[in-house]
Amino acid sequence: MTRTILMVCAAAVALISDPAMALEKTLDGKPPLVTGHRGAPGYLPEHTLEGYRLAIEAGVDFIEPDLVITKDGVLIVRHEPLLGGTTDVADHPEFADRKVKRTLDGVEVEDWFAGDFTLAEIKTLKAKQAMADRDQSHNGKYAIPTLQEVIDLAKAESAARGRVIGIYPETKHPTYHAQLGMPLEDKLLDALKAAGWTEKTSPVIIQSFEVGNLKYLHGKTNVRLVQLVDADGLDQDGNITLAVPSAQPYDFVVAGDKRTYKDLVTKAGLAEIKTYADGVAPWKPYIQPSKQVDANNDGKPDDLNGDGKMDERDRVLIEPTAVVKDAHEAGLFVHSWTFRSESYRLASDYKNDPSAEYKVFYDLGIDGLFSDFPDAAVKARSASY
Ligand SMILES: [Ca+2]
Ligand SMILES: [Ca+2]
Ligand SMILES: [Ca+2]
Numbered sequence: 001m002t003r004t005i006l007m008v009c010a011a012a013v014a015l016i017s018d019p020a021m022a023l024e025k026t027l028d029g030k031p032p033l034v035t036g037h038r039g040a041p042g043y044l045p046e047h048t049l050e051g052y053r054l055a056i057e058a059g060v061d062f063i064e065p066d067l068v069i070t071k072d073g074v075l076i077v078r079h080e081p082l083l084g085g086t087t088d089v090a091d092h093p094e095f096a097d098r099k100v101k102r103t104l105d106g107v108e109v110e111d112w113f114a115g116d117f118t119l120a121e122i123k124t125l126k127a128k129q130a131m132a133d134r135d136q137s138h139n140g141k142y143a144i145p146t147l148q149e150v151i152d153l154a155k156a157e158s159a160a161r162g163r164v165i166g167i168y169p170e171t172k173h174p175t176y177h178a179q180l181g182m183p184l185e186d187k188l189l190d191a192l193k194a195a196g197w198t199e200k201t202s203p204v205i206i207q208s209f210e211v212g213n214l215k216y217l218h219g220k221t222n223v224r225l226v227q228l229v230d231a232d233g234l235d236q237d238g239n240i241t242l243a244v245p246s247a248q249p250y251d252f253v254v255a256g257d258k259r260t261y262k263d264l265v266t267k268a269g270l271a272e273i274k275t276y277a278d279g280v281a282p283w284k285p286y287i288q289p290s291k292q293v294d295a296n297n298d299g300k301p302d303d304l305n306g307d308g309k310m311d312e313r314d315r316v317l318i319e320p321t322a323v324v325k326d327a328h329e330a331g332l333f334v335h336s337w338t339f340r341s342e343s344y345r346l347a348s349d350y351k352n353d354p355s356a357e358y359k360v361f362y363d364l365g366i367d368g369l370f371s372d373f374p375d376a377a378v379k380a381r382s383a384s385y
Contacts, residue, residue, distance in 0.1 A: 034059070034368070035335070036064060041134070045127035046130055062165070063150065064370060068184075107245050127144060165203065168204075171213050185220075205223070205224040209228040212255075227277045240262055274332055283337065
């Protein structure tokens with residue numbers, strides 16, 4: 001009893017002595033988790049061991065491998081089954097005839113598809129920066145990793161640094177992969193089992209934009225699961241907009257289920273998510289929306305920074321939604337994405353300072369986030385927590 005009282009007193013003193021402390025706001029009372037989104041793609045090509053290492057050096061809790069599969073059934077790490085945007089495959093004449101048209105979640109795309117390449121062929125490719133406005137000087141240097149290589153990296157870095165670095169794999173396009181006869185889930189489970197990661201306390205969180213595969217995984221593993229919640233955009237007034245292919249989980253589309261991503265973050269939707277997942281990860285504007293303004297009443301949104309183009313800098317924050325509160329009440333933790341430091345991606349309120357955006361979200365009690373610039377996320381967290 002005495003010990004309990006002492007601990008309570010110590011906690012109270014800590015709260016009083018540090019007004020910035022907001023530990024009570026997250027679901028578990030701990031500081032929010034920072035995940036290196038696809039590694040550290042603000043600096044290095046996404047989904048490379050080099051990018052993951054940079055994120056780990058920056059102090060992240062988790063690194064994020066997005067998962068697709070090769071022709072010979074190996075889970076590799078890419079944001080899409082498409083290879084054109086993030087590798088140098090277009091520079092390989094031997095693969096020119098592999099560029100094909102295929103339907104991905106109802107949308108026809110022409111590209112090179114990972115499932116048409118063996119792992120040995122994938123290993124002849126090199127990663128490139130996906131975003132044209134970011135540093136291209138590391139293109140052509142780094143290999144495409146397998147899931148196993150990412151697991152091995154997380155374990156080695158955890159041992160070397162004396163702190164736990166987890167992995168936050170995303171099953172990409174589960175319905176597409178299942179329809180190809182190459183489902184991802186059992187191979188992921190096998191790899192996690194071999195790593196000894198099968199429990200809620202394991203340093204693993206699995207995420208997906210689809211629902212069915214998470215329900216399947218819920219029946220097969222105890223590791224934490226997260227429902228991603230997508231959208232197409234945000235309208236002038238700050239309302240979420242939906243459009244194919246970002247209106248519904250694709251397994252809902254196939255099943256004829258009419259519910260949209262917006263429906264997933266209603267109280268009823270969150271209660272349903274709680275039946276198969278531990279957390280929900282909505283796109284940032286589901287939590288903190290922004291709107292355009294028309295102060296000069298010309299019927300057009302104002303170019304707030306006067307640079308002649310419209311971007312995030314020409315939006316202002318509006319009232320946060322109840323999504324964090326509602327999710328916490330449903331017993332779900334809330335992770336959000338994607339935090340990026342480029343000033344044109346920051347609402348005018350943030351005044352070109354990414355740390356201001358992190359502070360808003362940390363103060364709203366989010367339990368974790370995905371950042372392209374993990375050092376900025378970690379630094380801002382240490383200011384808030
Ligand atoms: Ca992802
Ligand atoms: Ca105007
Ligand atoms: Ca502008």
